Amino acid sequence: MEASAVLKGQPIYRRARAVGINPNYWYPIFWADQVRSGEVVSAQIWDTSLAVYRDAQGIVHTVEDACPHKGVELHRGEVHGNNLVCPYHGWEFDSQGSCVGIPYFPKEQKLPCAQARTYPTQEAYGIIWVFPGAVELAEQHPLPEVPQYGQPGWFMVRIPGHFQAHFSICNENTMDVFHGFLHKDLQGWYDPKLLNLKQDDHGVAADYQVSYDGFLSKLLGLGKKGSDSATRTVSIRYRYPHYATALESVSSLYLMRLPVGPQETKSFSLLFLKLPLPQWLLSGPLARVLEKVILNTVFIKFLHQDVEMMESEQRNYSIDPKRNYVEVNPAIIALQRVIVGQYENLEKLPKSQQETSKESPIPPSQEVSNGMLV
Incomplete structure (x- = not known):
């Protein structure tokens, strides 16, 4: 269904913080080279x-x-x-x-x-x-598709993530392009605009317009000749329980989510870049060295800032789960509907197909109507 892309205040969908997972999907548990x-x-x-x-x-x-x-x-x-x-x-x-x-x-x-x-x-x-x-x-339920994997012309960077937060908090961080303000010291993106938004029972599709400046624009080759600034469209596709995002054929990110427990989440991300560098540097023995350099000098810094915010959000939720918040990004509201809906859909399955999902306690007073807490 089409969803409104207009920003306006709405009560946060607190039930998303308390639901368990739908276990009837494939979840990542290790990088393959971690198990000998x-x-x-x-x-x-x-x-x-x-x-x-x-x-x-x-x-x-x-x-x-x-x-x-x-x-x-x-x-x-x-x-x-x-x-x-x-x-x-x-x-x-x-x-x-x-x-x-x-x-x-x-x-x-x-x-x-x-x-x-x-x-x-x-x-x-x-x-x-x-x-x-x-x-x-x-x-x-097939695995997510990653068409760039192993294909020439794309440079892959593996990005591990570990968060002391509920998976819904982590998923909202990925969907929320409006938090570029957090990364201003790293010359991240700015002036975001939500262009399009769609939601169904299985996922959310959102397109944002964002601007880049400084070294990140140079690294990704976004700017026009003689300029370090650029405006691009970021496409985010959440298909429960994983993500695929793209930056206008310049980069693609596949974020595979592992909900460990009610307050712990991991991610296994594959970032594919079109780098303006010679092919001999992007392949062969130097490729893994370049991967570590890019990961540690650029993307880990962004990730660490996100981790601080997600874990801060979780701590305050744990202190007072009934505290009211206001969310203005309709993409987040749509995402919360999917997360809750996927969990509630388990009740429609035979008991034998529900047994592996353990839920966190949900206060009876937290009823939901039309995606809104009432």
Whole structure:
């Protein structure tokens, strides 16, 4: 549906701060190179604890981080070939979660029907993804598309993010181009205007006009000859639960969101740039060095400023969840509708497809009507 792009004050949609996730999507948990062959590590998706391991063949598997024997955390165990071994009694589980060995059982003795829950897992774009919801829905929800990945002419920068804040706060930061004021000391963007806005049950599409000046304009090659300033359109596409943004074919950002818990969120971002630099510098052994330089000298500084604001917002919300606020950006209101709607849609699914989503308490008085807190 079309949404109004007119800025006007509205009560903030507080329910978005209290909902859980819709688990029936693919979520990123690690960069692929963070999990080595024969290694087992722990991860969380919205308070669901996972043990992730890469077997002897290099394939990544994910199981619930609780041994079905005594409940011990399986991420403390070992990888034996293609199987995961519990650290307590040495019970061994295959990639399907079935118990296939107990070291103190005679070979002829039948094994108990002990089954560890497993989760669909795959690697793409240098990221490990897990589907924490109903297994039968995994194939119905494809991964986000990243067409620039591995394509010539694009320089990729990986940007990790870790925030002590609810995922809705983090998502609003990404949608909110009006916070360029925060980055004024870094010569960020200015004079933003919301041009277009659309929303449906699955996402929000917003187009902003922004201006750039100084070194950022030079880095991205935005300015015209003889000028360091430029005005461009930033397109932001939120498709629950991830983002894709583009700056008029100059850069593209794919932000993959991991809601760890009610007050903790991570992100795995892939930034693609069209840099005015020679190709020999953008590829080969110097490319990774250039990636680190760009990340640490430019984008991490922007990210740190955003982190301070998001975590400040979370702290005040935690102190007083009933405090009233006023939001004037209709793109944020639209985003909040999607986040709440996706969570509430779980109630329409069979119970077996709802079980992995744990919600934060929502005060009964916080009723919602037409996207507004009443």
